[in-house]
Amino acid sequence: MKSTAFSRRSLLASTLGSALAGMVWLDHAHAEDFKMGLLVPGSVAEEGWNRIAYDALKRVEKELGAKISYVELAENPAAFEKAFRDYASQGYHVVLGHGFQFQDAALTTAEDFPDTVFLISSSSVHEGKVIGLNTDASQPFYLMGVIAAKMGNGAGLIGGMEIPPIAHAFEGFRKGAESVNPDYPVSTVFINSFTDASAAKEAAVSMMAQGADFVVPNANAAGLGVIRAAQESGTQSGTFSVYSDYTDVAPKNILGTFIADYGQGIVRIVSGIRDGAVPQSNVDFGLKDKDVIKFTFNDEAARSIPQDLRNHLEEVSAKIIAGEIQTRAK
Template sequence: MANTDYPRVMREYAEQGYDLIVGEVFGAEREAREVAADYPQTAFLMGSSFREDPALENFPVFDCYIQDATHLSGIVAGAMTETGNIGMVGGLPIPEVNRLMNAFMAGVREMRHDVRFQVSFIGPWFDPPKAKETAFAMIENGADMLYAERFGVSDAAQERDVLAIGNVIDTQADYPETVVTSAIWHFEPTLEAAVEAVRAGEFTAADYGRYSFMDRGGSSLAPLGTFEGRVPEDAMELLRTREEAIRAGEYSVEVDDSEPKSS
């Protein structure tokens, strides 16, 4: 479904009397907010790069704030790269992508400072062939580790026998000797908070992005699986210490929404 279809579907669901409508409105923000304004008694929880709009009390937003997990995955990547040359392929340089890439890069630098990043954005959200070709170019330019923000990148890594770090979902089962680990997004805490607010009659404009943080259970680092025992012990020790501190609220990963650049 194209983003431009979301407002139409939102309106259809509102007309059918649903209490809570959940989706995302990247690229159709203005139209979606117009729909929400027409149905003030309906609760809309929408993925958006924009924070709360006080004028729309029924339109809180969420976003992909899994920078905690991507930071940890960067520590792994920094320990596993041999050349110190890492390729990063994203869709669009919007906040939800930028913050993950920046947190990953910061994690890599915890393990080694002599690192080079190749950063590229392919434009569309879903174009595996384009992402794959972009990744191939990075490998030809020396990358031995890829950050797979988009589908297609891990395919290139697998074909050229380099490593990759996944994003949002765990894809190691599909690439058992390629994907070392992945930063996982758990949407359940976000949805549960919204449902509870609706049931309590307390649903209002808010930024639900906080529920994606690791200390809220909204993100995690995927098990190393086939790479268990293959990540250097100094990285594993830092990983365990850092994850414990994050979960305890004793360490905060910077939320940096600026566009990452190649180095």
């Protein structure tokens, strides 16, 4: 597979610089004693959302010399809180809950464990030592919406659960599509699972039957069902890889891949915490952070994105970064 990078790598200075500008200073943790835990909603063996967090955790181990541990959990808020409490009671300095669904459990647990920093992925929270790490997926999804409206007749969006990060991403897609064609039809289904690939596939097939020639997942591991539905349609349907590269599964159907790789950001933030500081705000990653949010094109797709559209997407991306285009309501 050949793919063309949407933009080159750059440092996280803008986002992480502002996030680390104000600090709450803590007792310094000796490097050899520093411990970080991870909670994931599913298996780290699966490519996609959970693997992103696991890879970041392994980088913390390798680059910071931290002792690490992780736990795989079903969607159960009581289990989330128990896992947070287990780590905090064992003296873990940082615990990352990988997903917005961990936020409430972290806020409750933090009241009893003031010495532990709780990081929450896909969250904008900032209360004491509960810090949100938000990847603004509405921005790359806006680009997907532009592509779909330029190249297709309708789209179907399949989400795992109706939670803010996914709702924001889908809002971005709709805004992008509407910027091209205000009447472009977009339907949305939430399957209430991040692991049920069969349900995601069934939803995608139903949308294609109703005229959607783009089906787009945002459902963690379940999203693979959407990719397979597109692949089985021949070249009738286009799609995008989200959070992992599934191009080998549907090389003719995937027009582009969005990967959120904030391992470097995690390392920098956790390094600061290890050295005695906690960010004074949540951390918000966007298209400006080109080594975190990566959007690439698939040149081997049956309907490869033409060069004039790629040039247009560069212009749109620049306007998003400059704040001239709002991809979702604030």
